[in-house]
Amino acid sequence: MGKYDCLKLETQLCFPLYVCSKEIIRKYKPYLDPLGLTYTQYIAMMVMWERKKVNVKELGERLYLDSGTLTPLLKKMEEKGLVRRERSSEDERVLDVVITDEGMALREEAVKVPMAMKSCVTLNMEEAKLLYDVLGKIIQDIRE
Amino acid sequence: MGKYDCLKLETQLCFPLYVCSKEIIRKYKPYLDPLGLTYTQYIAMMVMWERKKVNVKELGERLYLDSGTLTPLLKKMEEKGLVRRERSSEDERVLDVVITDEGMALREEAVKVPMAMKSCVTLNMEEAKLLYDVLGKIIQDIRE
DNA sequence: ACAATTTAGATTGTACACAATTTAATTTTG
DNA sequence: CAAAATTAAATTGTGTACAATCTAAATTGT
Numbered sequence: 001m002g003k004y005d006c007l008k009l010e011t012q013l014c015f016p017l018y019v020c021s022k023e024i025i026r027k028y029k030p031y032l033d034p035l036g037l038t039y040t041q042y043i044a045m046m047v048m049w050e051r052k053k054v055n056v057k058e059l060g061e062r063l064y065l066d067s068g069t070l071t072p073l074l075k076k077m078e079e080k081g082l083v084r085r086e087r088s089s090e091d092e093r094v095l096d097v098v099i100t101d102e103g104m105a106l107r108e109e110a111v112k113v114p115m116a117m118k119s120c121v122t123l124n125m126e127e128a129k130l131l132y133d134v135l136g137k138i139i140q141d142i143r144e
Numbered sequence: 145m146g147k148y149d150c151l152k153l154e155t156q157l158c159f160p161l162y163v164c165s166k167e168i169i170r171k172y173k174p175y176l177d178p179l180g181l182t183y184t185q186y187i188a189m190m191v192m193w194e195r196k197k198v199n200v201k202e203l204g205e206r207l208y209l210d211s212g213t214l215t216p217l218l219k220k221m222e223e224k225g226l227v228r229r230e231r232s233s234e235d236e237r238v239l240d241v242v243i244t245d246e247g248m249a250l251r252e253e254a255v256k257v258p259m260a261m262k263s264c265v266t267l268n269m270e271e272a273k274l275l276y277d278v279l280g281k282i283i284q285d286i287r288e
Numbered sequence: 289a290c291a292a293t294t295t296a297g298a299t300t301g302t303a304c305a306c307a308a309t310t311t312a313a314t315t316t317t318g
Numbered sequence: 319c320a321a322a323a324t325t326a327a328a329t330t331g332t333g334t335a336c337a338a339t340c341t342a343a344a345t346t347g348t
Contacts, residue, residue, distance in 0.1 A: 004251060006258040009190050009206065013272060014168050014261070016279035018187075019208045021165035022305080023286045024158050029307090040334060043162075046153050057296060062153065064163045067297045069335050076333085093296040093343050107148060114150040117158075121285050123278070128157060131278050134271055135160035141265050142167045166335080173337090184304060201326060211327050213305050220303090237313050237326040 027120055031113045035106060040069075041077055042110070048083060048099040049107050055094045082106065171264055175257045179250060184213070185221055186254070192227060192243040193251050199238045226250065 009015050025039045032042055047054060047062050054062075056070055063070075074097055077083050082103035088094035123131070153159050169183045176186055191198060191206050198206075200214055207214075218241055221227050226247035232238035267275070 004193065004255060007190055007193055007251065007254055009187065009194075012187075012190075012258070013265075013267075013276060014165075014172070015187060016276060016283060017161070017165045017168060018183075020279045020282050020286075021158075021161045022208065023283060024161060026306080027286055028158070038333065039162075043153065043156075043159060046151055046156075049148065049151055050153075055296085064166065065334090066336065068299080068337080071298055073334075091296085091344070095297065107151065110151055111148060114156070121157075121282055123157075123282065127278055127281075130274060132157060132160060134267070134275050135164045137271075138164050138265055138267065139160060139167060142164075142171055170336080182303065199326085209304090210306065212307080212329080215328055217304080235314070235326085239327065 024117075024121075028113070028117065031116050035109050035113075036080060037106075037110075040065075040073060041082075042113075044070075044073060044077065045082065045103065045106065045110070048097065048103060049110075053096055053098045055088065055096050057094070059097060077103075168261075168265075172257070172261065175260050179253050179257075180224060181250075181254075184209075184217060185226075186257075188214075188217060188221065189226065189247065189250065189254070192241065192247060193254075197240055197242045199232065199240050201238070203241060221247075 005011060028039050028042070032039060035042075037045065043063055044059065047059055056067060056074070060066055060070055065073075074083065074085055078085050081100055084098045084100060086096050086098065088096050149155060172183050172186070176183060179186075181189065187207055188203065191203055195202075200211060200218070204210055204214055209217075218227065218229055222229050225244055228242045228244060230240050230242065232240050
Protein backbone atom coordinates (compact mmCIF):
# COMPACT_ATOMS: atom_id res chain seq x y z
CA MET A 1 0.00 0.00 0.00
CA GLY A 2 2.10 2.91 -1.24
CA LYS A 3 1.34 6.49 -0.44
CA TYR A 4 0.58 7.11 -4.10
CA ASP A 5 -1.60 4.07 -4.83
CA CYS A 6 -4.64 6.32 -4.96
CA LEU A 7 -3.09 7.95 -8.04
CA LYS A 8 -2.86 4.73 -10.01
CA LEU A 9 -5.15 4.46 -13.00
CA GLU A 10 -6.44 1.06 -11.88
CA THR A 11 -7.68 2.38 -8.56
CA GLN A 12 -9.87 4.98 -10.28
CA LEU A 13 -13.56 4.49 -10.95
CA CYS A 14 -13.72 7.54 -13.14
CA PHE A 15 -11.25 6.28 -15.69
CA PRO A 16 -13.10 3.10 -16.77
CA LEU A 17 -16.28 5.18 -16.78
CA TYR A 18 -14.64 7.67 -19.12
CA VAL A 19 -13.19 4.97 -21.37
CA CYS A 20 -16.42 3.00 -21.44
CA SER A 21 -18.48 6.01 -22.42
CA LYS A 22 -16.02 7.01 -25.14
CA GLU A 23 -15.67 3.52 -26.59
CA ILE A 24 -19.39 2.82 -26.66
CA ILE A 25 -20.02 6.12 -28.42
CA ARG A 26 -17.34 5.22 -30.92
CA LYS A 27 -19.06 1.86 -31.44
CA TYR A 28 -22.25 3.70 -32.40
CA LYS A 29 -20.54 5.50 -35.27
CA PRO A 30 -20.94 2.84 -38.01
CA TYR A 31 -24.64 2.54 -37.16
CA LEU A 32 -25.27 6.29 -36.95
CA ASP A 33 -23.25 7.32 -40.00
CA PRO A 34 -25.88 5.94 -42.44
CA LEU A 35 -28.47 8.08 -40.63
CA GLY A 36 -26.23 11.13 -40.91
CA LEU A 37 -26.23 11.54 -37.14
CA THR A 38 -23.50 11.97 -34.56
CA TYR A 39 -24.06 10.44 -31.12
CA THR A 40 -25.01 13.78 -29.59
CA GLN A 41 -27.44 14.47 -32.42
CA TYR A 42 -28.85 10.97 -31.93
CA ILE A 43 -29.68 11.50 -28.26
CA ALA A 44 -31.12 14.91 -29.14
CA MET A 45 -33.32 13.22 -31.75
CA MET A 46 -34.45 10.69 -29.12
CA VAL A 47 -35.90 13.56 -27.14
CA MET A 48 -37.41 15.09 -30.29
CA TRP A 49 -39.04 11.83 -31.39
CA GLU A 50 -40.68 11.55 -28.01
CA ARG A 51 -41.61 15.16 -27.37
CA LYS A 52 -42.04 16.60 -30.89
CA LYS A 53 -41.44 20.09 -29.51
CA VAL A 54 -39.12 21.25 -26.71
CA ASN A 55 -37.30 24.45 -25.97
CA VAL A 56 -33.53 24.64 -25.62
CA LYS A 57 -33.62 24.88 -21.84
CA GLU A 58 -35.75 21.75 -21.50
CA LEU A 59 -33.59 19.87 -23.97
CA GLY A 60 -30.47 20.91 -22.09
CA GLU A 61 -31.89 19.69 -18.80
CA ARG A 62 -32.80 16.35 -20.34
CA LEU A 63 -29.42 15.85 -22.00
CA TYR A 64 -27.21 17.55 -19.38
CA LEU A 65 -25.92 19.96 -22.03
CA ASP A 66 -25.80 23.75 -22.07
CA SER A 67 -26.56 26.29 -24.77
CA GLY A 68 -22.88 26.46 -25.73
CA THR A 69 -23.17 22.89 -26.94
CA LEU A 70 -26.79 22.91 -28.06
CA THR A 71 -26.88 26.09 -30.13
CA PRO A 72 -24.43 24.87 -32.80
CA LEU A 73 -25.78 21.30 -32.57
CA LEU A 74 -29.35 22.42 -33.24
CA LYS A 75 -28.27 24.70 -36.09
CA LYS A 76 -26.65 21.71 -37.78
CA MET A 77 -29.75 19.59 -37.20
CA GLU A 78 -31.84 22.38 -38.70
CA GLU A 79 -29.56 22.50 -41.78
CA LYS A 80 -30.13 18.76 -42.21
CA GLY A 81 -33.88 19.43 -42.12
CA LEU A 82 -34.50 17.36 -38.98
CA VAL A 83 -35.88 20.18 -36.82
CA ARG A 84 -37.05 23.76 -37.06
CA ARG A 85 -35.89 26.41 -34.59
CA GLU A 86 -38.42 29.11 -33.82
CA ARG A 87 -38.77 31.74 -31.14
CA SER A 88 -41.68 31.20 -28.79
CA SER A 89 -44.41 33.77 -29.37
CA GLU A 90 -45.30 33.91 -25.66
CA ASP A 91 -41.71 34.51 -24.53
CA GLU A 92 -39.26 35.83 -27.07
CA ARG A 93 -36.29 34.62 -25.00
CA VAL A 94 -37.31 30.99 -25.49
CA LEU A 95 -36.33 29.04 -28.59
CA ASP A 96 -38.61 26.15 -29.46
CA VAL A 97 -37.19 23.21 -31.33
CA VAL A 98 -39.82 21.43 -33.40
CA ILE A 99 -39.30 18.14 -35.19
CA THR A 100 -39.99 18.10 -38.96
CA ASP A 101 -41.68 15.34 -40.98
CA GLU A 102 -38.25 14.44 -42.25
CA GLY A 103 -36.94 14.22 -38.69
CA MET A 104 -39.91 12.10 -37.71
CA ALA A 105 -39.34 9.81 -40.70
CA LEU A 106 -35.76 9.15 -39.60
CA ARG A 107 -37.13 7.24 -36.64
CA GLU A 108 -37.95 4.32 -38.93
CA GLU A 109 -34.26 3.90 -39.70
CA ALA A 110 -33.16 4.61 -36.14
CA VAL A 111 -35.15 1.77 -34.54
CA LYS A 112 -32.57 -0.65 -35.90
CA VAL A 113 -29.70 1.02 -34.03
CA PRO A 114 -30.37 -0.12 -30.42
CA MET A 115 -30.77 -3.71 -31.56
CA ALA A 116 -27.51 -3.62 -33.49
CA MET A 117 -25.68 -2.09 -30.54
CA LYS A 118 -27.05 -4.60 -28.06
CA SER A 119 -25.21 -7.39 -29.81
CA CYS A 120 -21.89 -5.60 -29.17
CA VAL A 121 -22.16 -5.87 -25.41
CA THR A 122 -22.81 -9.14 -23.63
CA LEU A 123 -24.32 -7.96 -20.37
CA ASN A 124 -27.10 -10.03 -18.88
CA MET A 125 -30.31 -8.33 -17.76
CA GLU A 126 -29.24 -8.36 -14.12
CA GLU A 127 -25.88 -6.69 -14.74
CA ALA A 128 -27.49 -4.12 -17.01
CA LYS A 129 -30.08 -3.22 -14.41
CA LEU A 130 -27.42 -2.99 -11.75
CA LEU A 131 -25.20 -0.76 -13.84
CA TYR A 132 -28.14 1.44 -14.76
CA ASP A 133 -29.14 1.90 -11.12
CA VAL A 134 -25.63 2.64 -9.86
CA LEU A 135 -25.06 5.18 -12.63
CA GLY A 136 -28.36 6.87 -11.81
CA LYS A 137 -27.33 7.04 -8.17
CA ILE A 138 -23.97 8.63 -9.01
CA ILE A 139 -25.58 11.20 -11.28
CA GLN A 140 -28.01 12.10 -8.49
CA ASP A 141 -25.16 12.34 -5.97
CA ILE A 142 -23.12 14.59 -8.15
CA ARG A 143 -25.99 16.99 -8.77
CA GLU A 144 -26.40 17.26 -4.94
CA MET B 145 -44.52 -1.68 -25.24
CA GLY B 146 -44.44 0.62 -28.24
CA LYS B 147 -42.45 -0.09 -31.34
CA TYR B 148 -40.19 2.87 -30.54
CA ASP B 149 -39.58 2.23 -26.84
CA CYS B 150 -36.05 1.16 -27.65
CA LEU B 151 -35.40 4.76 -28.77
CA LYS B 152 -36.34 6.30 -25.44
CA LEU B 153 -33.53 7.87 -23.50
CA GLU B 154 -34.47 5.95 -20.33
CA THR B 155 -34.06 2.57 -21.99
CA GLN B 156 -30.46 3.35 -22.97
CA LEU B 157 -27.47 2.23 -20.95
CA CYS B 158 -25.13 4.38 -22.95
CA PHE B 159 -26.78 7.65 -22.02
CA PRO B 160 -26.34 7.47 -18.22
CA LEU B 161 -22.81 6.22 -18.87
CA TYR B 162 -22.14 9.26 -21.01
CA VAL B 163 -23.71 11.67 -18.52
CA CYS B 164 -21.97 10.07 -15.57
CA SER B 165 -18.56 10.28 -17.19
CA LYS B 166 -19.10 13.91 -18.20
CA GLU B 167 -20.43 15.02 -14.83
CA ILE B 168 -17.70 13.30 -12.82
CA ILE B 169 -15.04 14.88 -15.00
CA ARG B 170 -16.69 18.24 -14.48
CA LYS B 171 -16.64 17.58 -10.73
CA TYR B 172 -12.85 17.13 -10.91
CA LYS B 173 -12.34 20.63 -12.27
CA PRO B 174 -12.20 22.60 -9.00
CA TYR B 175 -9.67 20.11 -7.62
CA LEU B 176 -7.52 19.99 -10.75
CA ASP B 177 -7.55 23.72 -11.51
CA PRO B 178 -5.15 24.51 -8.63
CA LEU B 179 -2.75 21.93 -10.09
CA GLY B 180 -3.06 23.52 -13.51
CA LEU B 181 -4.27 20.21 -14.97
CA THR B 182 -7.25 19.26 -17.08
CA TYR B 183 -8.79 15.83 -16.53
CA THR B 184 -7.07 14.37 -19.58
CA GLN B 185 -3.73 15.79 -18.49
CA TYR B 186 -4.38 14.38 -15.01
CA ILE B 187 -4.82 10.81 -16.24
CA ALA B 188 -1.78 11.23 -18.48
CA MET B 189 0.21 12.35 -15.42
CA MET B 190 -1.03 9.27 -13.54
CA VAL B 191 0.72 7.14 -16.11
CA MET B 192 3.81 9.35 -16.00
CA TRP B 193 4.06 9.25 -12.20
CA GLU B 194 4.00 5.47 -12.33
CA ARG B 195 6.16 4.82 -15.38
CA LYS B 196 8.47 7.88 -15.48
CA LYS B 197 9.05 7.28 -19.18
CA VAL B 198 6.68 6.02 -21.85
CA ASN B 199 6.37 6.50 -25.57
CA VAL B 200 3.29 7.98 -27.22
CA LYS B 201 2.06 4.63 -28.48
CA GLU B 202 2.22 3.03 -25.04
CA LEU B 203 0.55 6.03 -23.45
CA GLY B 204 -2.20 5.91 -26.05
CA GLU B 205 -2.84 2.23 -25.40
CA ARG B 206 -3.05 2.83 -21.67
CA LEU B 207 -5.39 5.83 -21.98
CA TYR B 208 -7.36 4.70 -25.04
CA LEU B 209 -6.33 7.86 -26.88
CA ASP B 210 -4.70 8.33 -30.26
CA SER B 211 -1.91 10.62 -31.43
CA GLY B 212 -4.44 13.16 -32.67
CA THR B 213 -5.38 13.77 -29.05
CA LEU B 214 -2.03 13.07 -27.43
CA THR B 215 0.28 15.15 -29.60
CA PRO B 216 -1.27 18.52 -28.67
CA LEU B 217 -1.87 17.36 -25.09
CA LEU B 218 1.77 16.41 -24.57
CA LYS B 219 3.00 19.62 -26.16
CA LYS B 220 0.98 21.60 -23.62
CA MET B 221 2.29 19.44 -20.79
CA GLU B 222 5.81 20.05 -22.03
CA GLU B 223 5.18 23.81 -22.09
CA LYS B 224 4.10 23.57 -18.45
CA GLY B 225 7.37 21.81 -17.69
CA LEU B 226 5.76 18.57 -16.55
CA VAL B 227 7.36 16.31 -19.17
CA ARG B 228 10.02 16.31 -21.83
CA ARG B 229 9.38 14.93 -25.32
CA GLU B 230 12.34 13.34 -27.01
CA ARG B 231 12.82 11.05 -29.99
CA SER B 232 14.03 7.57 -29.13
CA SER B 233 17.61 7.04 -30.23
CA GLU B 234 16.97 3.40 -31.12
CA ASP B 235 13.94 4.15 -33.30
CA GLU B 236 13.53 7.67 -34.60
CA ARG B 237 9.81 7.12 -35.22
CA VAL B 238 9.16 6.74 -31.51
CA LEU B 239 8.65 9.72 -29.23
CA ASP B 240 9.51 9.13 -25.60
CA VAL B 241 7.74 11.15 -22.97
CA VAL B 242 9.82 11.57 -19.83
CA ILE B 243 8.57 13.08 -16.59
CA THR B 244 10.52 16.06 -15.21
CA ASP B 245 11.36 16.79 -11.57
CA GLU B 246 8.67 19.42 -11.65
CA GLY B 247 6.17 16.88 -12.97
CA MET B 248 7.24 14.43 -10.28
CA ALA B 249 6.84 17.11 -7.61
CA LEU B 250 3.25 17.74 -8.65
CA ARG B 251 2.37 14.30 -7.33
CA GLU B 252 2.56 15.66 -3.78
CA GLU B 253 -0.31 18.01 -4.55
CA ALA B 254 -2.22 15.47 -6.60
CA VAL B 255 -2.52 12.85 -3.83
CA LYS B 256 -5.20 15.03 -2.25
CA VAL B 257 -7.45 14.86 -5.31
CA PRO B 258 -8.78 11.26 -5.12
CA MET B 259 -9.67 11.74 -1.45
CA ALA B 260 -11.53 14.96 -2.17
CA MET B 261 -13.41 13.35 -5.08
CA LYS B 262 -14.38 10.30 -3.06
CA SER B 263 -16.49 12.43 -0.74
CA CYS B 264 -18.59 13.58 -3.71
CA VAL B 265 -19.93 10.13 -4.46
CA THR B 266 -21.56 7.95 -1.82
CA LEU B 267 -21.00 4.48 -3.25
CA ASN B 268 -20.27 1.69 -0.82
CA MET B 269 -17.32 -0.62 -1.46
CA GLU B 270 -19.56 -3.33 -2.87
CA GLU B 271 -21.27 -1.08 -5.41
CA ALA B 272 -17.95 0.43 -6.44
CA LYS B 273 -16.39 -2.99 -7.03
CA LEU B 274 -19.43 -4.09 -8.98
CA LEU B 275 -19.41 -1.01 -11.16
CA TYR B 276 -15.69 -1.35 -11.76
CA ASP B 277 -16.03 -4.98 -12.83
CA VAL B 278 -18.98 -4.41 -15.14
CA LEU B 279 -17.25 -1.46 -16.82
CA GLY B 280 -14.13 -3.56 -17.32
CA LYS B 281 -16.24 -6.28 -18.89
CA ILE B 282 -17.90 -3.85 -21.30
CA ILE B 283 -14.58 -2.35 -22.32
CA GLN B 284 -13.22 -5.84 -23.01
CA ASP B 285 -16.34 -6.76 -24.99
CA ILE B 286 -16.15 -3.68 -27.13
CA ARG B 287 -12.52 -4.24 -28.00
CA GLU B 288 -13.50 -7.76 -29.16
C1' DA C 289 -44.39 52.73 -14.20
C1' DC C 290 -39.61 51.85 -14.16
C1' DA C 291 -35.07 50.67 -12.53
C1' DA C 292 -32.85 46.40 -10.92
C1' DT C 293 -32.73 41.66 -11.34
C1' DT C 294 -33.35 37.41 -13.46
C1' DT C 295 -33.66 34.38 -17.28
C1' DA C 296 -32.91 32.12 -22.04
C1' DG C 297 -29.91 31.66 -25.66
C1' DA C 298 -25.97 33.05 -28.26
C1' DT C 299 -21.14 33.93 -28.47
C1' DT C 300 -16.20 33.44 -27.46
C1' DG C 301 -12.30 30.92 -26.24
C1' DT C 302 -10.04 26.72 -24.76
C1' DA C 303 -9.52 21.81 -24.77
C1' DC C 304 -10.39 17.45 -26.01
C1' DA C 305 -11.60 13.35 -29.33
C1' DC C 306 -11.30 10.97 -33.41
C1' DA C 307 -11.33 9.80 -38.53
C1' DA C 308 -8.49 10.33 -42.31
C1' DT C 309 -4.34 11.63 -44.33
C1' DT C 310 0.57 12.60 -44.40
C1' DT C 311 5.46 12.05 -43.35
C1' DA C 312 9.40 9.82 -42.07
C1' DA C 313 11.65 5.78 -40.28
C1' DT C 314 11.98 0.87 -39.99
C1' DT C 315 10.89 -3.94 -41.57
C1' DT C 316 9.71 -7.21 -44.68
C1' DT C 317 10.00 -9.39 -49.14
C1' DG C 318 11.08 -10.69 -53.73
C1' DC D 319 19.87 -5.05 -51.44
C1' DA D 320 16.02 -2.21 -53.28
C1' DA D 321 11.06 -1.86 -53.61
C1' DA D 322 6.88 -2.59 -50.96
C1' DA D 323 4.69 -2.71 -46.75
C1' DT D 324 4.31 -1.43 -42.10
C1' DT D 325 4.67 1.51 -38.19
C1' DA D 326 4.78 5.83 -35.08
C1' DA D 327 3.62 10.47 -34.76
C1' DA D 328 2.00 14.58 -36.62
C1' DT D 329 -1.38 17.08 -39.15
C1' DT D 330 -5.98 18.42 -40.83
C1' DG D 331 -10.73 18.88 -40.38
C1' DT D 332 -15.07 18.24 -37.93
C1' DG D 333 -17.74 17.96 -33.84
C1' DT D 334 -18.55 18.22 -29.26
C1' DA D 335 -18.15 20.19 -24.25
C1' DC D 336 -18.04 23.77 -21.06
C1' DA D 337 -16.70 28.16 -18.54
C1' DA D 338 -17.36 32.85 -18.99
C1' DT D 339 -19.39 36.62 -21.03
C1' DC D 340 -22.90 39.04 -23.60
C1' DT D 341 -27.54 40.42 -25.24
C1' DA D 342 -32.25 40.90 -25.19
C1' DA D 343 -36.56 39.89 -23.08
C1' DA D 344 -39.34 39.18 -19.09
C1' DT D 345 -40.10 39.66 -14.10
C1' DT D 346 -39.71 41.80 -9.67
C1' DG D 347 -39.47 45.35 -6.22
C1' DT D 348 -40.42 49.91 -4.93
